Amino acid sequence: MKLTKIKSFNKLLTNISGSFSGSERQQLRDQMVKDIYTNAEIIANNNVSVQGSKGGIGEKIDDILTSKWLGFPIMLLMLGGVFWLTIVGANYPSAMLGEFLFWVEGHLSNLFMAVGAPNWLHGILVEGMYRTLAWVISVMLPPMAIFFPIFTLLEDLGYLPRVAFNLDNLFKKSGAHGKQSLTMSMGFGCNAAGVIAARIIESPREKLIAILTNNFVPCNGRFPTLIILATIFMGRIFGSKYSSFTAAAIVVFLVLVGIAITLLVSWILSKTILKGIPSSFTLELPPYRKPQIGRVLVRSFIDRTLFVLWRAIVVAAPAGLIVWILANNTIGGVSIIDYVANLIDPFATLIGLDGVILMAFILGLPANEIVLPILVMSYLSLGSMIEPDSADALRGILVNNGWTWVTALCTMLFSLLHFPCGTTILTIKKETNSWKWAIFGAVMPLTVAIIVTFLVNQIFTTLFL
Template sequence: MNLKEDINIKVVLEKTKLFRNKNNKNVRDTIVSTIYKTAEDITRKTVTKDTERMLSEQKIDDIVTSKKTGIPIMILLLAVIFWLTIQGANYPSQLIAKFLFWIEAKIGLFFIYIQVPLWLNNLLVLGVYRTFAWVVSVMLPPMAIFFPIFTLLEDSGYLPRICFNLDHVFKKACCHGKQALTMCMGFGCNACGVIACRIIESPRERLIAIITNNFVPCNGRFPALIALSMVFVGVSFSSTTSSIIAALMVVVLVLIGIGMTLLTSYALSKTILKGMPSSFTLELPPYRKPQVGRVLYTSIIDRTMFVLGRAIIVAVPAGAITYILGNVIIGDISILAHVANFLNPFAKAIGLDGFILIAFILGFPANEIVLPILLMAYLSKGSMLQFESISQLREILLNNGWTYLTLINTMLFSLLHFPCATTIWTIKKETGSTKWTILAILMPTVIAIIICFFTTQIYRIF
């Protein structure tokens, strides 16, 4: 076939001339629609289509991309994924924790056998190794569940439908529709979400997506958010019901995070990153049967192990620092308690306390260790701890003055505060700019402080 006979070159050229007309706002859409119309004409003449399959896929798309049902289906699917992750990760996390802490005991005995000084033994075992054990046992099972499910959705062709549903929302926020996909990647790990921003061609819009990716809770923040949601809400229910309630509360937090992503993206696009959203043509690929080998490799090797490795690199030194701060005594209390007391007035103003703030600061290398550090500080122990049950955690928090305000603000601060060290490292590598990296740290932290301050004032008024 002679393509020159089928492509109306004159029409395309005429549309191209419209670029010179500054008053025409639909130039790009007109050209793209013309090209696609021509491509459809060629396809109609040369390609044989499976009409029945196309009709069945069209029926599915009429539901999953509908203005009425598309977003509710997305939210329901998100809740199911979180519930599966919560339920599925509990038992493997316990097994891995038991195994790693069994090894911890053996390492401690070995160090005693070879006569390692007690202070060094405790620093390496209770500080460094225990941090490693917490990060692996907390992060690995949820990621090993979440990432394969996410990759299945990606491989089956559903993720482009999510992008389609959210495209108009992100356009109204003056950012790129593909940011919906990079945001979804942030649920597994914000560092992965930042790397995924490479799919956005516009440097300005890519930068907006990178800076705002932190507002969706990553895998490292889920355990604390889930545990805290079960403490004050799900403790009176059965195990299955508690996990459902916890999943729904996390979904609400996710929706808050998405809303904050849109608001900050709009604010950035109207201030320091001014510009209009660039247009792009979103193709909905056919639904495919996922390739199991590709799904496992992509989710386990490329995502889970890559993220876990980075988290361990930055979290292990934090374990040593936390141990030192918790065991060096000045006066009658540790350095950790001194710093918490210094931060307490400011923390009270935003509905928290000094120990919560110091836990977030020391948890900067990895969000997984925030809750163990907090428990260590509350119980004045020299090493990181984990609660044995939700009831025990509730009792510890109540004994240290927690109220519903403390719970709400701790969850909001966890959702909105500065990115972890792994994410910041990734932002610096992706942007190549210290300025934008600092903004990515300061902006969410300031927003978290402001929101917690306002919720505190509202709570105290009513």
């Protein structure tokens, strides 16, 4: 009998709301939910007596964390703190891991020489495939091993639902779902993980919006490029004394740009090809709880860190082989990489880059970590990927090849917004079960990156150069 009444009520609600516009329907649903909770609170207050102070420590904390004035600043400070711990904490283990892996490379080279292996085989397997894998592992593993456990701890503690609560209104105005804030946050560790996290969104339309826009927040594969370029170019704008602060501020600004474009593109998609009414997101904030640290560490490392790293390795290994082949085969006496770079240079110049930079991004499709090594290799006309000995050495190489601070800014924006890595594209295909959406998920951000860098280059070149 009760089930029949509920069905009849839902049918009546559907018939009534059908005569309203989309926004009026949403307001009606929101008002009904608000009235239900208000009436429930009145009934509870009239029939239940609570001894002692009203409201526990959790409610007092929520008054601060979800405050209209304090919620966002605390959230940004928390995000900045996680970034700082990830970046600073990953530097030393990343350097140690890289040193070990390249030590192994030296012994592999000695082994190939000892058995008399041909140079081309050594180049493909060691300088191509192994060296690429070594860079991907040394750059990706330490940050993910720090970021994912911290993120999972915040999730287990109960803070992430408060983040969704704070951002719900912004995402609702953009035609998306409040839970997209959680999937977006996962993208800071890895965009492939952010795409997988979109499973928490029930609406297929809003889930697809979250998947397609997750690429606009930088993953840990793109953070090294952003941080290095911000340090050696933007960090010197206000002098060496404030260089680290300036560089950090530039990276935070780029992150905020990525979030703003996420909201803008979500709004455009919701008004065009993914048109629809945002679904209701009635979120009951769970109580705070003590995280189970041991379980969180194991789960985040196995289910997230190793899972994403393995996907990156599978994609990056063939990439190293292809890069080596292109760098060591010529057309008219010029390596294939340089030949193609010269062809695309006029277009690349329009968007503030050059042919070598754009070619590095194209070859970096399998893994964002190898973009800078490919760039340096092309500028120095070497047959294998290298990393400069210091930041000053890298700056010298780039400046000698015509870089200005506008070039650096456009390169950082292109790195922030361009197509996702091969691992993320494959993940989009798997999650949507459609190559159409996977291809769209690559072409759409590339289009945004081209438009943004073109405008920035034209404006800043006209005003300052």
